[in-house]
Amino acid sequence: MKKINRSNDALNGITRRRFIQYGSLAAATSIVAACTPTATTPTTTGATSSTSPAASGAKGIKVGVMYSTTGTIAIVEKSLQDATFLAIDQINEGTGPWAGKKGIDGQMIEKVVVNPDSNWDLYNQMSKRLIDEDKVVCVLGCYTSASRKSVLPVFEEKDSLLYYPVYYEGNECSSNVIYTGAAPNQQITDSIPYCIKNFGKKGFFIGSDYIYPKESNRIAKAELVNGGGEVVGDEYAALGTTEFITIINKIKQAKPNFILSNLVGDSIPAFYKQLKDAGITSKDIPIMAFPTTEEEIQAMGPEFAEGHYSSFNYFQTVDTPENKAFVEQFKAKFGKERVTNGVMEAAYIQTFFMAQAMEKVAKEKKALNTSSLREATRGQVFKAPQGTVKVDPDNYHSYLYSRIGKWKADGQAEIVFATKAAVKPIPWSQALYKGRTCVHKTPDDRSNSNVETKKDLPVEFLKET
Secondary structure (H helix, E strand, O other), X not given: OOOOOOOOOOHHHOOHHHHHHHHHHHHHHOOOOOOOOOOOOOOOOOOOOOOOOOOOOOOEEEEEEEOOOOOOOHHHHHHHHHHHHHHHHHHHHOOHHHOOOOOEOOEXXXXXXXXXOOOHHHHHHHHHHHHHOOOOOEEEEOOOHHHHHHHHHHHHHOOOOEEEOOOOOOOOOOOOEEXXXXXXXXXXXXXXXXXXXXXXOEEEEEEEOOHHHHHHHHHHHHHHHHOOOEEEEEEEEOOOOOOOHHHHHHHHHHOOOEXXXXXXXXXXXXXXXXXXXXXXXXXXXXXXXXXXXXXXXXXXXXXXXXXXXXXXXXXXXXXXXXXXXHHHHHHHHHOOOOOOOHHHHHHHHHHHHHHXXXXXXXXXXXXXOHHHHHHHHOOOEEEEOXXXXXXXXXXXXXXXXXXEEEEOOOOOEXXXXXXXXXXXXXXXXXXXXXXEEEOOOOOOOOOOOEEEOOOOOOOOEOOOO
16 A cells, blocks of 8 residues: 555655645744755655555545654654554554454555644644645544644634544543543553552652643642642643753652653653663652653663563553554564554554445445544444444543563663553543543534533443443
């Protein structure tokens, strides 16, 4: 399979016309260098086959793939694209979880791939082009909450569908987004009590300076205070910052029992290295992190992360037959030295949620559009590497496992906490908005979906049938 009608005479497979168009977006927003072959300009990237389904005579289903493979977030976002490519290839070829089938009722998925260069404004502009010009059925993409917030008005205005694979700060529930990453109750809610019990009550909070780290830390701080703990520091660094000596000195002065880190991208390896160079080890002040995955551990070197912790739904060390197959298939495609991680697994999961929904639409002989795809995605169940997961039919978030991993010398995580099954998502932080939940009354109901119960919402687990 090949990307949609892109010539080979331009940078990384992008046509000159599209290259100029995307380059003009960069110029208009004053965020990317001029359109020259050496500039870090948004590009499309190729796929794995030499011909597209359309070129070989088969009908194709166009799907947008929108992840940054350049810029400060590329350290992890490239892995989401790789996992998406793996899933689409398996669906088209009838391998992996799609064994015994081939494509979607005889149609292949054609991926239209763009690279927003880690810039929020370009996500917005590229999502418009994917929907309006490329006529994609839906889009798989975004990593940071800033990029999701940038594109959300586009998907809502045009009533298109975004599959978003990243843990996030919650407090949102759109009928135009299928959320397959952790809601606050699937990542933050268990990690803070773990910190209090195992490290102590004093927490120092750090993060990159944009919406997700600030909102996530706001929730985590509320959870800490509610648990009888104390916030002894709260610091933010500009996205992409690699100099942390000033913040580390503040950590030394505050003497916390643990650090809660919501740094992202290139800032993660820099902070871990400088913390250790400053003489602070995991035995002195352990880090509990949300954005730190196997990908960042590999980039920094495991010696800098050993003994620290991350809270995630998935780790490469999860012991399921599905995960063993996933890891083997990913490494066979992208290299034995590669590692899998929580966000890439969510990107893999959502691609199969999408495919299963498309298959359902085809079997029901309905037209494939936003309305039919949204309705068919609700309630989809998939036997994922992390365990069995499901799209909640009420709020379009996903039932996911909660886990905490302690990083080892080999760069892999020892899982020290795990829920017994996938946890029902609660989009709104109950530490900040007690009793608030989200229910879409009907698939196409795009009105305010928030429900105020004013009651404690119980923890619910997915029951496998």
